[in-house]
Amino acid sequence: MSVTRQLKILEFALAATLRQRGRNFSILLVYTLVIAVLASVLFLTRALREEATLLLSRAPELVVQRIVAGRHDLIPLDYGRVLATIPGVGQVTPRVWGYYYDGLTRSNYTMLGIGADPPEGLALLSGRLPRLPKECALGAGVAGLRGTGPDGDLILVDHRGRTVDLPVTGVFRSDSALLTNDLVLLGEDDLRSFFGLPPDRATDFAVEVRNPQEVETVAAKVKQLLPDTRPITRREILRTYDSVFSWRSGMLLTLFASALLAFCVLAWDKATGLSAEERREIGILKAVGWDTADVLALKFWEGLVLSLTALLCGLILAWVHVFWFDSQLLTPVLKGWSILFPPFALVPSVDLYQLFVIAFLTVTPYVASTVIPSWKTAITDPESMMRS
Amino acid sequence: MIRARRFLALSGLLLVILAALLAQGELRARRFAAADVPALARLGAALGLTDLAIWTEARYTRHPSQADRFTAFQDLPGAFDHFPAGSIVAPPPADPVR
Numbered sequence: 255m256s257v258t259r260q261l262k263i264l265e266f267a268l269a270a271t272l273r274q275r276g277r278n279f280s281i282l283l284v285y286t287l288v289i290a291v292l293a294s295v296l297f298l299t300r301a302l303r304e305e306a307t308l309l310l311s312r313a314p315e316l317v318v319q320r321i322v323a324g325r326h327d328l329i330p331l332d333y334g335r336v337l338a339t340i341p342g343v344g345q346v347t348p349r350v351w352g353y354y355y356d357g358l359t360r361s362n363y364t365m366l367g368i369g370a371d372p373p374e375g376l377a378l379l380s381g382r383l384p385r386l387p388k389e390c391a392l393g394a395g396v397a398g399l400r401g402t403g404p405d406g407d408l409i410l411v412d413h414r415g416r417t418v419d420l421p422v423t424g425v426f427r428s429d430s431a432l433l434t435n436d437l438v439l440l441g442e443d444d445l446r447s448f449f450g451l452p453p454d455r456a457t458d459f460a461v462e463v464r465n466p467q468e469v470e471t472v473a474a475k476v477k478q479l480l481p482d483t484r485p486i487t488r489r490e491i492l493r494t495y496d497s498v499f500s501w502r503s504g505m506l507l508t509l510f511a512s513a514l515l516a517f518c519v520l521a522w523d524k525a526t527g528l529s530a531e532e533r534r535e536i537g538i539l540k541a542v543g544w545d546t547a548d549v550l551a552l553k554f555w556e557g558l559v560l561s562l563t564a565l566l567c568g569l570i571l572a573w574v575h576v577f578w579f580d581s582q583l584l585t586p587v588l589k590g591w592s593i594l595f596p597p598f599a600l601v602p603s604v605d606l607y608q609l610f611v612i613a614f615l616t617v618t619p620y621v622a623s624t625v626i627p628s629w630k631t632a633i634t635d636p637e638s639m640m641r642s
Numbered sequence: 643m644i645r646a647r648r649f650l651a652l653s654g655l656l657l658v659i660l661a662a663l664l665a666q667g668e669l670r671a672r673r674f675a676a677a678d679v680p681a682l683a684r685l686g687a688a689l690g691l692t693d694l695a696i697w698t699e700a701r702y703t704r705h706p707s708q709a710d711r712f713t714a715f716q717d718l719p720g721a722f723d724h725f726p727a728g729s730i731v732a733p734p735p736a737d738p739v740r
Contacts, residue, residue, distance in 0.1 A: 261646045268645040306694055308679050312687035317708065326710060349690055353701060362698045366689060373688035377681040393695065426685075429678060433686055435695040436704070458708075460690045491692055491707040498706055559649060566656035573663045577670075591699040601674040602667030 267555035289568025306495035314460035328455035348456030361593035367445035381424025395435035431596035540636035557624030
């Protein structure tokens with residue numbers, strides 16, 4: 255078939271589409287919105303997954319927790335010496351951290367103790383990490399919520415119910431909010447005294463494994479030597495985020511499934527048959543000399559005009575929504591009850607395969623559901639079609 | 643065939659806009675990977691951070707990777723629970739229980 259012939263059929267298909275512009279515009283609108291929702295969920299989850307993988311790429315190779323009566327418990331510092339004897343293990347660092355509920359702002363902070371020799375030159379920190387007793391550094395979310403900053407103070411209530419006034423030495427920049435938004439950093443001794451932690455215990459151990467290939471072996475060895483512990487490898491941490499931000503997870507799956515169901519209803523409506531007017535139109539076309547292939551080409555173009563326009567508009571809307579407007583419509587779904595929710599300025603993650611999957615899942619069924627009923631009608635006698 | 647040409651032009655325009663958005667996204671991602679990721683990863687390594695600070699309402703939503711997932715009736719990702727974020731966090735794929 256020549257290009258000119260196809261262009262003429264396309265011209266005819268556009269004229270037919272415009273004749274029923276109200277109906278077709280409604281379909282286009284719904285179709286575009288369905289694709290926009292589907293694509294938004296896919297873009298958002300992929301971007302979050304990619305960002306989690308990048309940001310947590312240097313998380314501890316192995317975290318060792320202690321489990322008592324089925325719950326995470328404080329781990330004796332003696333366990334660190336046992337861990338250090340395992341071949342292949344490098345530095346074993348006890349970590350002291352916990353949670354603090356701030357009744358004033360009704361939010362939870364993650365309190366993290368840092369050792370006597372805090373890391374220097376952190377590019378994403380305005381100010382410095384605490385070096386002297388009773389100093390603290392904050393995440394941008396905590397600083398914003400409590401209206402404080404470098405040279406300000408943070409007042410908290412310790413485990414004995416006494417108020418503790420902590421001068422703020424630094425605030426993490428909001429670029430790092432996805433990692434540090436709710437953090438309050440104190441010196442390790444200060445944190446122990448704040449929570450009343452015994453001096454011979456830590457929250458868990460971060461274990462360095464020299465050869466990444468040996469992490470699983472070391473984890474198995476830890477479990478063998480210290481049966482009441484639970485080793486968590488970096489691979490498991492990353493896999494958790496892969497699972498959390500999978501489009502198949504929880505609420506996002508609900509959104510995704512609703513949009514897909516709406517699309518199925520739309521396609522089903524098309525597939526269940528043609529209206530009497532459409533049948534008569536096909537009958538007339540056949541009567542004036544169009545053959546079945548031309549009628550099918552006409553219906554193919556009618557389906558493609560709507561679905562291609564909806565696909566392109568839907569993808570553009572989804573991209574702008576997720577990466578330019580920070581997923582404003584999906585954020586309330588993700589946010590839950592978090593008071594301290596980091597700003598969602600996600601970095602785009604382009605995956606052409608994903609785009610092709612969306613296109614295949616949405617355009618093909620719609621075009622097929624336009625062409626197949628027309629084919630059934632086009633192969634019947636034109637006279638009976640015009641009389642029906 | 644003016645309508646056909648207009649439709650093709652419109653589709654071409656939408657395709658160009660989409661391609662431009664994708665190209666700009668790719669550039670942003672490359673800039674982020676080159677300029678910001680090393681500093682963020684270093685921060686994570688220096689402080690020993692294991693999780694993203696997205697959901698702060700419960701232990702198992704703040705640190706999903708550190709949450710217990712083997713004890714009956716205990717808070718865990720995917721459990722029936724009282725916090726909306728719990729419904730976002732799916733249980734991990736068949737995982738050998740340690």
